[in-house]
Amino acid sequence: RRRGYPEAVLCDAKTVDQVRRVAAECRERAHGPVLFTRADPARAEAVLGELPDALHVPEARMVAWPPRPPEASGGTVVVVGAGTSDLPVALEAELTARYLGRPTELVVDVGVAGLHRILGHLELLRDPAVRAIVVAAGMDGALPSVVAGLVSAPVVAVPTSVGYGASFQGVAALLTMLNSCSPGVAVVNIDNGYGAGHLAAQIAAPGPQPAD
Amino acid sequence: RRRGYPEAVLCDAKTVDQVRRVAAECRERAHGPVLFTRADPARAEAVLGELPDALHVPEARMVAWPPRPPEASGGTVVVVGAGTSDLPVALEAELTARYLGRPTELVVDVGVAGLHRILGHLELLRDPAVRAIVVAAGMDGALPSVVAGLVSAPVVAVPTSVGYGASFQGVAALLTMLNSCSPGVAVVNIDNGYGAGHLAAQIAAPGPQPAD
Amino acid sequence: RRRGYPEAVLCDAKTVDQVRRVAAECRERAHGPVLFTRADPARAEAVLGELPDALHVPEARMVAWPPRPPEASGGTVVVVGAGTSDLPVALEAELTARYLGRPTELVVDVGVAGLHRILGHLELLRDPAVRAIVVAAGMDGALPSVVAGLVSAPVVAVPTSVGYGASFQGVAALLTMLNSCSPGVAVVNIDNGYGAGHLAAQIAAPGPQPAD
Amino acid sequence: RRRGYPEAVLCDAKTVDQVRRVAAECRERAHGPVLFTRADPARAEAVLGELPDALHVPEARMVAWPPRPPEASGGTVVVVGAGTSDLPVALEAELTARYLGRPTELVVDVGVAGLHRILGHLELLRDPAVRAIVVAAGMDGALPSVVAGLVSAPVVAVPTSVGYGASFQGVAALLTMLNSCSPGVAVVNIDNGYGAGHLAAQIAAPGPQPAD
Amino acid sequence: RRRGYPEAVLCDAKTVDQVRRVAAECRERAHGPVLFTRADPARAEAVLGELPDALHVPEARMVAWPPRPPEASGGTVVVVGAGTSDLPVALEAELTARYLGRPTELVVDVGVAGLHRILGHLELLRDPAVRAIVVAAGMDGALPSVVAGLVSAPVVAVPTSVGYGASFQGVAALLTMLNSCSPGVAVVNIDNGYGAGHLAAQIAAPGPQPAD
Amino acid sequence: RRRGYPEAVLCDAKTVDQVRRVAAECRERAHGPVLFTRADPARAEAVLGELPDALHVPEARMVAWPPRPPEASGGTVVVVGAGTSDLPVALEAELTARYLGRPTELVVDVGVAGLHRILGHLELLRDPAVRAIVVAAGMDGALPSVVAGLVSAPVVAVPTSVGYGASFQGVAALLTMLNSCSPGVAVVNIDNGYGAGHLAAQIAAPGPQPAD
Amino acid sequence: RRRGYPEAVLCDAKTVDQVRRVAAECRERAHGPVLFTRADPARAEAVLGELPDALHVPEARMVAWPPRPPEASGGTVVVVGAGTSDLPVALEAELTARYLGRPTELVVDVGVAGLHRILGHLELLRDPAVRAIVVAAGMDGALPSVVAGLVSAPVVAVPTSVGYGASFQGVAALLTMLNSCSPGVAVVNIDNGYGAGHLAAQIAAPGPQPAD
Amino acid sequence: RRRGYPEAVLCDAKTVDQVRRVAAECRERAHGPVLFTRADPARAEAVLGELPDALHVPEARMVAWPPRPPEASGGTVVVVGAGTSDLPVALEAELTARYLGRPTELVVDVGVAGLHRILGHLELLRDPAVRAIVVAAGMDGALPSVVAGLVSAPVVAVPTSVGYGASFQGVAALLTMLNSCSPGVAVVNIDNGYGAGHLAAQIAAPGPQPAD
Ligand SMILES: Nc1ncnc2c1ncn2[C@@H]1O[C@H](COP(=O)(O)O)[C@@H](O)[C@H]1O
Ligand SMILES: Nc1ncnc2c1ncn2[C@@H]1O[C@H](COP(=O)(O)O)[C@@H](O)[C@H]1O
Ligand SMILES: Nc1ncnc2c1ncn2[C@@H]1O[C@H](COP(=O)(O)O)[C@@H](O)[C@H]1O
Ligand SMILES: Nc1ncnc2c1ncn2[C@@H]1O[C@H](COP(=O)(O)O)[C@@H](O)[C@H]1O
Ligand SMILES: [Mg+2]
Ligand SMILES: [Mg+2]
Ligand SMILES: [Mg+2]
Ligand SMILES: [Mg+2]
Ligand SMILES: [Mg+2]
Ligand SMILES: [Mg+2]
Ligand SMILES: [Mg+2]
Ligand SMILES: [Mg+2]
Known part of the structure; x- marks a missing residue:
């Protein structure tokens, strides 16, 4: 990839065999890093068969190599x-950002039904070292509006498909986020932790530094 | 109306003439109360022509009589x-609740982009005399989730049609509210301040329900 | 939960293991009550493994403890x-309202295709002791409009996902209910018996609301 | 028209000039009947300029000739x-059925919010001379389900576009009707009084169908 | 059922056990007829266990009794x-109409991609003894428009869910039918052969309608 | 344009002034041809002010030059x-194809409600000189399926926005066409006569494609 | 088929048995060609049981005979x-075009995320012998706009259902393609490789040749 | 605003009078900056009446002060x-970013129908001083995918509402962008140039974030 970022392989649209072949190629070309995303157990196993030392994080449905x-x-x-x-989406975002070379922090279970939970993390969220914040939420998807109102x-x-009925597999959360009444929010596809982590890592990238 | 509540006339689906006729009938039968909702200036004027002492609240697009x-x-x-x-939707809800006989309070400009604003009204919101809270919001529609998390x-x-683009004339806010991650929230139609105020007044009705 | 209501655990968005861990925590902390909702047999069993005396109501997909x-x-x-x-949605609403401390009554099989059925329950529906009525319906979702027209x-x-084709998994019923031509109706998410029962119990709460 | 029914001209998709030309042709060919539907004042006037003795029913947005x-x-x-x-949609249906040669009756203002109103017309609705019933309703569109449950x-x-917000210009009523929990209901397009009246007249046609 | 039509049991929204109980009741009350619709093999078997002489038509997913x-x-x-x-939907319509007491005819494989096929059945379609025509079609749903243009x-x-992609499980066909450019068409829910057959049988009922 | 086709200017998304400037440029560069599409009277006039000898076809909302x-x-x-x-959409397609250099024929008022009308044009439609057929239809959009079944x-x-209610401004016709049960049909955007005529002209281009 | 094209059997809407019967008929009538599309392993096997020498291309989910x-x-x-x-959709298009008698070329893995890939095939795409280009793409569906801008x-x-979340099973790609900012693009149903290959073969058909 | 960014006033959801009052307040409090967005001529004039030296950029529908x-x-x-x-949306983004203190560059008329146009700006797009790129596009919305594939x-x-028919007022472009096959893209609401410019300015902020 000409842009210097890890290669990524979206596994769930590929057969187990196609995934194995991609992994084998990685082994042969012996350069990385490469991220296998949305990998169910069968596809993860296919990768590990070719790249036995790869890092498998089942909760994030990811395999990363090296x-x-x-x-x-x-x-x-x-x-x-x-x-x-x-959590799966949040972990996918975090692991992706780490493989793009950023330091990361994870904060979970801080939905707006209990505001004190997110308010308890204000110090971290406002730390000047923090250059990008990924917020994953399903159901009403209200958390990004609240977070963006608290930070710079x-x-x-990232809307998640968590919910049922009129959540429409994440569409409700997606719309909430697109209509955020706080500026400073942009949105990626439903359940796209990979995309969110990737973008956040690009935002927080070190130099060639902008003049201050 | 057989249930002992004021009669309501939805004006915007009626011609000016139809509205005038309904108002004239009210005058003749001389009993009330009656609420004319979604009344633009022409329809409001038609009502006032027949019921000159009626209360016109243009910001709420309502005429109330007596x-x-x-x-x-x-x-x-x-x-x-x-x-x-x-505001128009909030005022419509408030006036309706008042005409159903409830004491009311109005709190505005407290969106989640600045949490301190709604937190500044916690005392009122948690007052045991408060038996129902109507929350009107457009765009991301996140406020009801936050409020419901703070009160009993x-x-x-009430989702409002405020917003543009992917707000889809209030659909985004409607979905947010239907998927509230806080329990204790129910939803009425987009811009339906009348319905919200009516239901709130029924909830907060004194003692046993009025006999039918 | 800071508002004095039972804790609720939405099981179907959690793994069996996560559900078990939550149940174990409940056992250890030894305070309740807690409601496990949308619990399929595997998740219900996981709860019962940790809380063997819990009440399991399979028709409502719920486990309640104590x-x-x-x-x-x-x-x-x-x-x-x-x-x-x-029925599953209706039972979920009823059990929830009971665990929030309300007396409850259940009326079933009274769809609008045979009006005499709902009219046969008018006395109960209009009883002044009744402070909230939950109406669950799928397909055309017409029952709440009819009921609201009969009571104070x-x-x-609660729209249910019962139906097929253009019922769109409950969306048709949801829209019917949002557009009710009778005032006095508010709507919760499709199949959200829990949310309906919770709200109804809050509405029918005795005296002043529980202090927060 | 080869099937022996009146010709119909859908005016609102035509320019005033196109409408005038169609009317002039009718006059020249001097045979009828012809129904001009969805005719706003300008288009109605264009028809009347060519067919001065035509029947104009503005409430139904129709011009009929002879x-x-x-x-x-x-x-x-x-x-x-x-x-x-x-009313406009109901009148369009009635006039159409009459121009297809059927005796008609009109019943209005009988929404389900006050059941006694429709129940007051049971004798007519169940009269064995009645071979087809058109039911026009907007908002929740619940009336056809109730009527079909009462008659043979x-x-x-006919869903109407009456309503606002989540009525989606008649879609909510359309879906309600397609999902009627009473059998014996079929649906035409939103606001399509013409189509409903036409079909009802075909259903109620005397003896064997007209030869083609 | 008070209207003198067979009882119908929509099986797919019920558990096998609930279906069995309904069948047992039928047996005990010993009056009929009753139609079990949308019955998969397990539910059909449950019915046949209680009503062994019932007629099972698997292609129509129906069991009829007697x-x-x-x-x-x-x-x-x-x-x-x-x-x-x-075919399954067409057969469901036909069997239903037969159990409501009408003579029926079935015509299949006559889609608009080969017009000669439907044109080959014109004599039957225009037979004055024919009082109602049910047309089931998926994908583009164009057949009803063509048929209605040929007959009185x-x-x-009946739109069917046959198709893929932008057929949206029958929505495309449903919309086509609602927008038929031929008058004389009304529509029932997607895959609702039962409803179509029921309505057609009511339309074609002999003499005055059955007394209620 | 590098591909040797006329330049096209989509006028309705531009201000009158922007349109005038584009027309002025055309005059100065003095080479053509250029098609101004979706030009209302004001925009057409702006073009004609700069290119007085241009061809204006108001029914097609187009101005063509030279x-x-x-x-x-x-x-x-x-x-x-x-x-x-x-007609407007059909004319836009025809004029576009002509400006790409093809001989064209126009056939109108041949909807499927009267099959004999389209069948009366079979000879032309099946003429081997005909290399592409554009079919514009609104409402049920059934005509392309019928035509494609008759020709090679x-x-x-081209779906048109003609219709009302559940035609959803052309979406119903669009879906019908995408789901055509006859092979040999492809679809362009709603009301996109320009795109249809352009593609048809490319399909019917003589010999080898124009060199790029 | 009167138009001289191969017969096609859409397998996934048929039972294994129905597919087998169609294949048996083909064998008996002994003329072809016939294409079995969307054939899963069970249906493909049913065909091969009757037509053992047929060509099975599992990646394209097709069986072709002879x-x-x-x-x-x-x-x-x-x-x-x-x-x-x-790939499955692309292969289905290619095999179909070949069975309609066209020479074909396949180009894969050239998405717009790496423009150099598609630009590396410009010579083929612009070859005057090429009379039609099928472009299959999922997710953002942006490739056809880019290709159409490069060729005559x-x-x-063909939108494919590849993607997740807001790709809505191919709807996002479908809309992108319908709104292509390059003229010269028409669209078939989601995943409809068969339809795309069929149309492309019709476009590229040899004589009775248009005059040059 | 507590985060150190300019205040923004969304004008189109406010009456002219409300806008004037906000502007008057700004004048009195005499601190800024403040951005009036989506301001039509009447609302812009209302602002200029109170803040005569404000910068009005009609093409961007904005008034900025100081x-x-x-x-x-x-x-x-x-x-x-x-x-x-x-252009209006692009200009809104640019002006917003400038008022948040960033250096900006504008590149227009570079749609994917002519790839050479965007490729002609590669040097700027890849300049290490560039820390954020806003891409506004309507119709197929394909440009962000192409740009993101070229840069780091x-x-x-920002999807724009430019287009017609199946562009659905920007929804087609929105979906394209959410499904970008290039990583490194996030999306804001349709026509939300303000939100895009604001976010881009936050991304490109110098050194550590401004203290809250
Ligand atoms: N069936 C349900 N439907 C909607 N919300 C629920 C349901 N069950 C639990 N909840 C809510 O979801 C929250 C639990 O979410 P969680 O912490 O993910 O288990 C609780 O606070 C409840 O308010
Ligand atoms: N209000 C209406 N709604 C639906 N279809 C109509 C209506 N009025 C007329 N039509 C049908 O549209 C056809 C007339 O279309 P046109 O030839 O464009 O005027 C007639 O054959 C009618 O069947
Ligand atoms: N009526 C139309 N529908 C769709 N696309 C069009 C239409 N007219 C012009 N176009 C395309 O839009 C592009 C012109 O866009 P613009 O540069 O904004 O005028 C041209 O390259 C045409 O290919
Ligand atoms: N064009 C815009 N699009 C989206 N949000 C906006 C826009 N302009 C202002 N806002 C936001 O809306 C809020 C102002 O809302 P209000 O107080 O109603 O004027 C500000 O805090 C901005 O963040
Ligand atoms: Mg922020
Ligand atoms: Mg609460
Ligand atoms: Mg009530
Ligand atoms: Mg009936
Ligand atoms: Mg007919
Ligand atoms: Mg063909
Ligand atoms: Mg091209
Ligand atoms: Mg990039």
């Missing part, structure tokens, strides 16, 4: 998850 | 509006 | 289900 | 309108 | 299916 | 319009 | 697939 | 507009 992310540099990326059910850093909102 | 609501009884209904643009009273959420 | 709801107080909550297929109590409408 | 419908025969078509705002005649349901 | 429909009377109901994949009898259109 | 299309070559493009209301030439279907 | 396509004639059809996951040949765009 | 933005610092924000019709900087995509 097993260690690059040295961290640039601003910190904070990843916030509204509820436990948003840009917020990357 | 000019005074019944004596207040029952629990207090608090009406909360997220932004200035939600039932919350009647 | 096995008895609190002493009933406040107004009565009537739960109405249009058809047999709406507030109606909490 | 000024009298054919002799009535076959079963009766009853047209039911839920509210005053549904087939019900042709 | 095994013979009533004597046929009234006008003929023709059921037209566009393609082989629409009323057309009951 | 006033004559290039010499015709390649296969014939037939443009079919279902109803009179589809490729069909370019 | 095993060889007709001699190639006419212009070349190029099939372009944006990503590996679009007509582009048949 | 007339000069703060000194520029931090990384450069590049704003890219696909077509001339996207984060891309903030």
Whole structure:
């Protein structure tokens, strides 16, 4: 990739065999890093068969190779998850940001039904070292509006498909986030933790530094 | 109306002439109260031509007759509006609740982009005399989730059509509210301040329900 | 929960293991009550493994702990289900209202295709002790409009996903209810018996609201 | 028209000039009947300029020519309108059925918010001479389900665009009607009084169908 | 059922056990007829366990009891299916009409991609004994418009969920039918062969409608 | 334009002034041809002010310059319009194809409600000189399926926004066309006569494609 | 088929048994060619049981018979697939075009995220022998706009259901393609490789040749 | 505003009078900066009546006060507009970013229908001083995918409502952008140039974030 970022392989649109072949190629070309995203157990296993030392994080449905992310540099990326059910997406964002070379922090179970929970993390969220905040939320998707109202850093909102009925597999949360009444929020696709983490890492990238 | 509530006339689906005829009938039958809702200037004027002493509240697009609501009884209904643009809907809810005989309070410009604003009204919102809270909000529609997380009273959420683009004339706010991650929220139609105020007044009705 | 209501755990967005861990925590902290909602057999079993004396109501997909709801107080909550297929949602609403401490009544199989059925329950529906009525209906979702036209109590409408084709998994019923031509209706998410029962119990709460 | 029914001209998709030309042709060919539907004042006037003796019913947005419908025969078509705002659509259905040669009856302002109103017309609705019932309703569109549950005649349901917000210009009513929990209901397009009246007249046609 | 039509049981929204109980009741009360619709093998078997002589038509996903429909009377109901994949819905319509007591005819595989096929059945379609025509079609749903343009009898259109992609499980066909450019078409829910057959049988009922 | 086709200016998304400036540029550069599409009277006049000899076809909402299309070559493009209301779109397609250098034929008022009308044009539609057929239709959008079933030439279907209610401004026709049960149909945007005519002209281009 | 094209059998809307019967008929009538599309392993096997020498291409979910396509004639059809996951649809288009008798070329893995990839195929895409280009793409569906901007040949765009979340099973790509800012693009149904290949083959058909 | 950014007033959801009052307040409090967005001529004039020296940029529908933005610092924000019709949104983004203190560059008329246009700006887009790129596009919304594939900087995509028919007032472009096949893209609401410019300015902010 000409832009110097890790290669990513979206596994769920590929057969197990196609995934295995991509992993084998990685092994042969012996350069990385590469991220296998949305990998169910069968596809993760196919990758590990070819790249046995790869890092498998089942909760994030990811396999990353080589097993260690690059040295961290640039601003910190904070990843916030509204509820436990948003954890897979939050973890996917965090791991992606780390493999793009950023220091990361994870904050979870801080939905707006209990405001004191997110308010308890204000110090971290407002830390000047923090250059990007990813917020993952399902159901009403209200958390990014609240977070963006509290901080100066840009917020990357990820709607999750958590919910039922009129949540429409994440559409309700997506619309909430697109209509945020706080400026400073942009949105990625539903359940797209990878995209959110990638963008956040680009935002927080170190130099060639802008003049201050 | 057989249930002992004021009659209501939805004006915008009627011609000016139809509205005038309904108002004339009210005058003749000489009993009330009656609420003319969604009344533009032409329809409001048609009502006032027949019922000159009626109360016209242009900001709420309402005409109410007789000019005074019944004596207040029952629990207090608090009406909360997220932004200035939600004011017409909030006022419609408040006036309706008052004409159903409830004491009311109005709180406005307390959107979640600045949490301190709604937190500044916690005492009122948690007052045990408050038996129902109406929350009107457009754009992301996040305020009812936040309010319901702070109080014990039932919350009647009204999405407003304030916004543009992916707000889809209030659909985004409607979905947010239907998917509230705080329990204790129910939703009425977009811009339906009348319905919200009516339901809130029923909830906060004194003692046993009025006999049918 | 800071508002004095039972804790609720939405099981279907959690893994069996996560559910078990929450149940174990409940056992250890030894205070309740707690409601496990949308619990399929595997998740219900996980809860019962940790809380063997919990009340499991499979038709409502719920597990409640401790096995008895609190002493009933406040107004009565009537739960109405249009058809047999709406029963799971109706039962979820009823059990929730009972665990929030309300006396409840259940009325089922009273859809509008045979008006005499709902008219046969008028006495109960109009009983002044009844402070909130939950109406669950799928397909055309017409029952709440009819019920609200017959009573003075507030109606909490729950669309269910019962139906096929253009019912769009409950969206048709949801829209019907949002557009009710009778005032006095508010709506919760599709299949959200929990939310309806919770709100109804708040509405029918005795005296002043529980202090926060 | 080869099937022996009146010709119909859908005016609102045509320019005033196109409408005038069609009317002039009618005059020249001197045979009828012809129905001009969805005719605003300008288009109605264009028709009347060419066919001065035509029947103009502004409330139905129709012009019919010749000024009298054919002799009535076959079963009766009853047209039911839920509210005053549904009147234009109900009148369009009635006039169409009359120009296809059926005896008609009109029943209005009988929405489900006050059940006694529709129940007061049971004798007519169940009259064996009635072979088809058109029911026009907006907002929740619940009336056809209720009517079909009370009668044996087939019900042709017409959703109207009356309502606001989540009525989505008649879509909510359309979906309600497609999901009717009473059998014996079929649906035509939103605001399509013409189509409903036409179909009802075909249903109620005398003896064997007209030869093609 | 008070209107003198067979009882119908929508099986797919009920558990196998609930279906069995309904069948057992039928057996005990020993009166009929009753139609079990949308019955998968397990539910059909549950019915047959209680009513062993019932008629099972697996292609129509129906079980009917008693095994013979009533004597046929009234006008003929023709059921037209566009393609082989629409057969289950067409058969459901036909069997329903037969159990409401109408003579029926079935015409299949006559989609508009080969016009000669439907044109080859014109004599039947225009037979004056035919009082109602059901047309089932998926994908583009164009057949009802074509048929209605050829005949005088009323057309009951049933969209089917046959198709993929932008057919949206029958929505595309539904919209086509609602917008038919031929008058004389009304529409029932997607895949609702039962409703279409029921309505067609009501339309084609002999003499005055059955007394209620 | 580097591909050798006329330049096109979509006027309705531009201010009158922007349109005038583009026309002035054309005059100065003095080469053509250029098509101004979706030009209302004000925008058309702005073009004609700069290019007084341009061809204005108000029914097609187009201005073309120079006033004559290039010499015709390649296969014939037939443009079919279902109803009179589809004429503007059909004319836009025809004029565009002519300015790309194709011979064209126009066939109108041949909707499927009267099959004999389209069948009366079979000879032209099946003429081997015809290399592409554009079919514009609104409401049910059924005509392209019928035409494609009758011919061997490729069909370019254009849904029009003609209709009301559930036609959703052309969406119903669009879906019908995408789901055509006849192969040999592809679809362009609603009301996009320009795009349909352009594509048809490319399809019917003579010999090898123009060199890039 | 009167138009001289191969017969096609859409397998996924048919039972295994229905598919087998169609294949048996083909064997008996002994003429072809016939294409079995959207054939899963069970249905493909049913075909092969009756037509053992048929060509099975599992990646395209197709069985074709006889095993060889007709001699190639006419212009070349190029099939372009944006990503590996679009391969099944691209292959279905290619095989269909070949069975309609066209020479074909396949180009894959050339999505717009790396423009150099598609630009590396410009010579083929602009070859005057190429008379039609099929472009299959999922997710953002942006490739057809880019390709159509580079070539003179007509582009048949096929949206694929590849993606997740707000791709809505191919709707996002479908809309992108319908709104292409490059003229010269028409669209078929989501995942409809068969339809795209069929249309492309019709476009590229040899004589009776248009005059040059 | 507590976060150190300019205050913004969304004018189109306010009456002219409300806008005037806000402007008057600004004058009195005499501190800034403040941005009036989506201001039509009447609302702009109301602002200028109170703040006569304010900067009015009618093409961007904005009024900014004081007339000069703060000194520029931090990384450069590049704003890219696909077509001339996207200019208002692009200008709104640029002016907003400038008033948050960033140096900006504007690039317009570079849609993907002519790739050479955007490729001609590669040097600027890849300049290390550029820390954020805003891309505004309507119709197919394909440009952000192409741009993000060419650069390392984060891309903030703004769908515009430019287009017609199936562009659905910007929804098609919105979905394209959410499904970008290039990582590094996040999306704001349709036509939300303000939000895009604000976020881009936050991303490109110098050094550590401004203290809260
Ligand atoms: N069936 C349900 N439907 C909607 N919300 C629920 C349901 N059950 C629990 N909840 C809410 O979801 C929250 C629990 O979310 P969680 O912490 O993810 O278990 C609780 O605070 C409840 O308010
Ligand atoms: N109000 C209406 N709604 C639906 N279809 C109509 C209406 N009025 C007329 N039509 C049908 O549209 C056809 C007339 O279309 P046109 O030839 O464009 O005037 C007639 O054959 C009628 O069947
Ligand atoms: N009526 C139309 N519908 C769709 N696209 C059009 C239309 N007219 C022009 N275009 C395309 O839009 C582009 C012009 O856009 P613009 O530069 O904004 O005028 C041209 O390249 C045409 O390909
Ligand atoms: N064009 C715009 N689009 C979206 N949000 C905006 C826009 N202009 C202002 N805002 C936001 O809306 C809020 C102002 O709302 P209000 O107080 O109602 O004027 C500000 O805090 C801005 O963040
Ligand atoms: Mg912020
Ligand atoms: Mg609460
Ligand atoms: Mg009531
Ligand atoms: Mg009936
Ligand atoms: Mg007919
Ligand atoms: Mg063809
Ligand atoms: Mg091209
Ligand atoms: Mg990039």
